[in-house]
Amino acid sequence: MAQNKSHESTGPNQRQLRVAETIRRALSDVLARGDVHDPDLNRMSITVGEVRTSNDLKVATAYVLPLGGIGQDEVLALLERNKYELRKLVAKKLTLKFSPELRFQLDRTFDQMDETRRMLAQDRVRRDADAPDDDEADEA
Structure with missing residues (x-):
């Protein structure tokens, strides 16, 4: 079958x-x-x-x-x-x-890369990316 x-x-x-x-x-x-x-x-x-x-x-x-x-x-x-x-x-x-x-x-991949770079450059996103993970904080 x-x-x-x-x-x-x-x-x-x-x-x-x-x-x-x-x-x-x-x-x-x-x-x-x-x-x-x-x-x-x-x-x-x-x-x-x-x-x-x-x-x-x-x-x-x-x-x-x-x-x-x-x-x-x-x-x-x-x-x-x-x-x-x-x-x-x-x-x-x-x-x-x-x-x-x-x-x-x-x-359009270059446009997408530019948009991603723009988003990653925002203060709020950088702050979130730089914040320690919960797992890292528990290990300290």
Whole structure:
């Protein structure tokens, strides 16, 4: 009797992680070298922070950010405009049967880190973080 599979997300498997990192490196190389035939895209410095793939490896979402965070909407528009050429250039570096469709989103991890730093810098939070734990007070 077959077991019912849970619909819960278990996270990416090793193959997805390996393919995603290969795509991230290939895309970073293509963008850094200016291999795309679009001078507007080539003049921008873009960081590819992470790539996530779908379970079937047919879609790869690249999380990108322009240097200094300036021109985010322009970068997304340029990447979208050149996604077919980017897909072709990245595919040359992959050993997959099919080249995944590329999608682009802004990398928000830097915003999250800034917000965390801001919260940790608040007096109330610093006071709470510096206060001894109850276990430490009992040991003294």
